[in-house]
Amino acid sequence: MSGTIRLLIADDHPIVRDGFRGVFASEPGFAVLGEAGNGAEAVAMAKALGPDVVLMDLRMPVMGGVEAIRELARAGVPARVLVLTTYDTEGDVRPAIEAGATGYLLKDTGREDLVRAVRAAARGEAVLAPAVATRLMSQVRTPQEALSDREVEILKLVADGATNREAAKRLFLSEATVKTHLLHIYAKLGVNDRAAAVAAGFRRGILSVEGR
Structure with missing residues (x-):
């Protein structure tokens, strides 16, 4: 895509939101439209502001990230959702991706990698943290046994x-x-x-x- 990438940051920790805002405020081609402290706020703000990419935490009060991703999809909001979390278990990764997340990164992702990932997500490209990609590949290569x-x-x-x-x-x-x-x-x-x-x-x- 061309032009400025409009972002919405959703995380229940103000210091984390400040950190992400600081990263993109100093990068050309980005505009942070707003910040949400929970999933319900993120959905409402995404509907109102029309961001290109939502940086979405998973575990938040009122409404978690996965439910928020589902709500955005149900509402027909075209924003790409890039999950940014500290959790990389199957129980966190798979529901987020199945709900419609474009990408899944961990919060220890480096600044340059984060910026590249957001640009890729804005283009509609799937973005996965290396640890998450490895875990998913392992699951594909080792099919789980069916229950009797x-x-x-x-x-x-x-x-x-x-x-x-x-x-x-x-x-x-x-x-x-x-x-x-x-x-x-x-x-x-x-x-x-x-x-x-x-x-x-x-x-x-x-x-x-x-x-x-």
Whole structure:
């Protein structure tokens, strides 16, 4: 794209927003239109100001970054969203990209790399931090094992709030067998607890809001 790249900065820490503003204030070809302290503010400001690129933190009060990205997409806001966060786990990266983020960088990204990344994002190019790209490539090269029918049954019961004992009773299994299945589920989904397993189940389409 040509001309000035208009930016909106969304982060709940004023000092971080000041830092990003300082970076782009001294670079030619950029204009910071505004700053938002949470995702809801970012959505409202993006609708009103029409930025080319939104620098979006992920974990913010009121509305997080992923939800804000979804809201921008639903509203038809054409701004590119470049995530800037300290988190690079699959549970953070994949939802942001699936929601529509153009890029995903970590906050330790160098100044020059950040400026280049924003220019690339403004052109619609995908931008990924090296650590994030490596993680995603690893996932592609190592397909995750699918859950068995029994494991899906147990995950659905867990999503509905069932304890191990309740799941065992419903499925006519021993509680120890349910625990074993849960361990297999955790391993296949790459998580460590029940809440993360349920979240991964929804994210991967194993669970659905309608029928779970």
